[in-house]
Amino acid sequence: MRPSLVWFRQDLRLADNPALQAAVDRGEPIIPIYIWSPEEEEGWAPGGASQWWLHGSLKALAADLETLGSRLVLRSGRALPALQKLARQTGAGAVFWNRRYEPAAVERDRQVEQALAADGLEAKSFKGSVLWEPWEIATQAGTPYKVFTPFYNACLRAGLGGEPLMRPSALPAPESWPDSEPLSELDLEPQRDWTDGIRKEWTPGEDSARETLRRFLRGGLGKYSRDRDVPSVLGTAQVSPHLCFGEISPRQAWVATGESGGEAWKRQLVWREFGRHLLFHFPRTADEPLRPEFVRFPWKDDPAALQLWQKGQTGYPIVDAGMRQLWETGWMHNRVRMIVASFLVKDLMIPWQEGARWFWDTLVDADLANNTLGWQWTAGCGADAAPYFRVLNPMSQGQKFDPKGKYVRRWVPELESLSAKDIHEPWNATDAVLKRASVELGKDYPYPIVDHAEARTAALDAYGQLRGDTRTRR
DNA sequence: TTTTGAGTTGTTCGA
DNA sequence: GTCGAACAACTCAAA
Numbered sequence: 187m188r189p190s191l192v193w194f195r196q197d198l199r200l201a202d203n204p205a206l207q208a209a210v211d212r213g214e215p216i217i218p219i220y221i222w223s224p225e226e227e228e229g230w231a232p233g234g235a236s237q238w239w240l241h242g243s244l245k246a247l248a249a250d251l252e253t254l255g256s257r258l259v260l261r262s263g264r265a266l267p268a269l270q271k272l273a274r275q276t277g278a279g280a281v282f283w284n285r286r287y288e289p290a291a292v293e294r295d296r297q298v299e300q301a302l303a304a305d306g307l308e309a310k311s312f313k314g315s316v317l318w319e320p321w322e323i324a325t326q327a328g329t330p331y332k333v334f335t336p337f338y339n340a341c342l343r344a345g346l347g348g349e350p351l352m353r354p355s356a357l358p359a360p361e362s363w364p365d366s367e368p369l370s371e372l373d374l375e376p377q378r379d380w381t382d383g384i385r386k387e388w389t390p391g392e393d394s395a396r397e398t399l400r401r402f403l404r405g406g407l408g409k410y411s412r413d414r415d416v417p418s419v420l421g422t423a424q425v426s427p428h429l430c431f432g433e434i435s436p437r438q439a440w441v442a443t444g445e446s447g448g449e450a451w452k453r454q455l456v457w458r459e460f461g462r463h464l465l466f467h468f469p470r471t472a473d474e475p476l477r478p479e480f481v482r483f484p485w486k487d488d489p490a491a492l493q494l495w496q497k498g499q500t501g502y503p504i505v506d507a508g509m510r511q512l513w514e515t516g517w518m519h520n521r522v523r524m525i526v527a528s529f530l531v532k533d534l535m536i537p538w539q540e541g542a543r544w545f546w547d548t549l550v551d552a553d554l555a556n557n558t559l560g561w562q563w564t565a566g567c568g569a570d571a572a573p574y575f576r577v578l579n580p581m582s583q584g585q586k587f588d589p590k591g592k593y594v595r596r597w598v599p600e601l602e603s604l605s606a607k608d609i610h611e612p613w614n615a616t617d618a619v620l621k622r623a624s625v626e627l628g629k630d631y632p633y634p635i636v637d638h639a640e641a642r643t644a645a646l647d648a649y650g651q652l653r654g655d656t657r658t659r660r
Numbered sequence: 661t662t663t664t665g666a667g668t669t670g671t672t673c674g675a
Numbered sequence: 676g677t678c679g680a681a682c683a684a685c686t687c688a689a690a
Contacts, residue, residue: 325687325688325689326688326689326690327688327689329687329688331687331688332686332687332688333666333667333686333687333688334667334668335666335667335668336666336667336687336688336689415669453668457668520669521669524669528670563668563669570667570668570687572668572669572670573667573670573682573683573684574682574683575670575671575672575681575682575683576669576670576671576682577670577671578669578670578671579670579671579672582670582671583670642671646682650683662690663689663690664688664689664690665687665688665689665690666686666687666688667685667686667687667688670682671681671682672680672681672682673679673680673681673682674678674679674680674681675677675678675679675680
């Protein structure tokens with residue numbers, strides 16, 4: 187008997203898992219493995235919130251495997267030596283995994299595949315984390331897409347390759363199990379426990395993922411295109427962290443909405459695909475702007491302002507509400523992500539990379555491809571970038587998407603007693619109103635750290651300058 | 661090769 | 676208060 191190793195990574199589920207299915211089909215005993223290798227992520231090792239989620243997700247996966255008479259074997263360190271050691275220890279004949287598309291993972295996986303094959307193992311990877319591999323979608327010229335809508339259309343034309351796979355009903359166990367490191371020794375849980383707010387909000391694991399998706403489809407899908415822009419309503423699926431860790435597959439998410447309908451939802455799923463497409467074909471963009479002229483953009487180095495943004499103390503209520511929701515729950519509503527990102531990049535002119543780093547460390551759904559696409563889009567330096575003159579106004583965005591101030595009240599409780607009219611711009615409220623609401627600006631809640639109108643003009647100047655430079659250079 | 665139509669998510673200004 | 680235009684070309688993708 188030569189067991190199959192199934193190497194779990196960002197596919198922490200049993201249903202619709204092609205690598206696992208291949209092992210089942212091979213008919214030999216199966217040894218599920220997870221290897222914690224943060225040192226192989228080239229500066230993008232999972233952040234604190236992601237690690238917390240990973241801990242819970244691994245625990246859930248291990249428990250789930252046990253119900254099938256199997257186990258999850260944990261190891262840490264570099265993946266290749268860990269896999270080689272496991273292969274020797276178990277006499278394995280095959281190693282299967284589902285592909286990842288981040289540049290560091292692509293390169294590492296290539297080396298792993300070669301080395302394992304050279305060792306005489308059957309080393310195979312599968313499409314399990316995307317609907318379309320980055321190289322499956324191309325323009326007629328054979329180049330990668332850089333604009334969303336034609337990419338989306340090309341995806342629809344390509345169609346889905348088949349239905350989701352069933353969850354295996356049993357996994358044959360090996361005669362003896364290799365050692366596993368205890369989960370606690372991976373040190374994924376923080377030393378000082380700050381996870382109270384996150385724990386209240388989220389339950390990692392495949393069961394929870396399925397339940398979240400089911401609840402959303404039952405209640406939300408019909409209203410999705412309307413409610414997804416209202417931060418105080420749970421109009422979004424909140425399925426992103428589950429998708430991020432592969433507790434459900436994009437194919438399951440896609441198929442669940444049925445043949446027709448759910449267009450807005452499917453578009454969002456294709457955005458996720460577009461992010462992978464771009465990061466795969468432009469592998470440096472996690473750290474560098476896709477449009478090279480942006481290297482010369484006059485970004486500001488302002489650690490004090492950055493910190494106020496991070497802590498939700500900018501004096502702009504909708505921005506602060508979002509940043510506090512992020513800090514407390516590891517998540518932020520998508521509309522608010524755009525608002526806080528625009529504020530950091532355009533009002534404060536702080537590099538988008540700083541925002542991307544903060545999101546990376548604090549989001550439970552931190553995903554390198556999505557994060558990169560979103561931040562470069564906001565900054566105007568990426569694919570399909572927002573026009574440079576599109577500077578989100580935190581007051582009007584607040585009025586428009588949180589008209590009653592419900593969202594702000596939830597996350598910025600010191601402004602609780604202000605009316606819907608004043609809550610998005612407390613500095614314009616009269617002294618009497620502020621007094622009645624027990625708000626003393628500068629003490630209970632900060633004055634705005636920049637004047638939006640001035641900041642907007644300055645940002646437009648800087649972007650205009652860049653454009654001028656580009657023109658003269660040509 | 662050249663041409664053509666189009667491009668996630670806005671804001672401000674002035675009539 | 677409401678509405679349309681301006682904002683700025685540029686690049687992409689397909690015909």
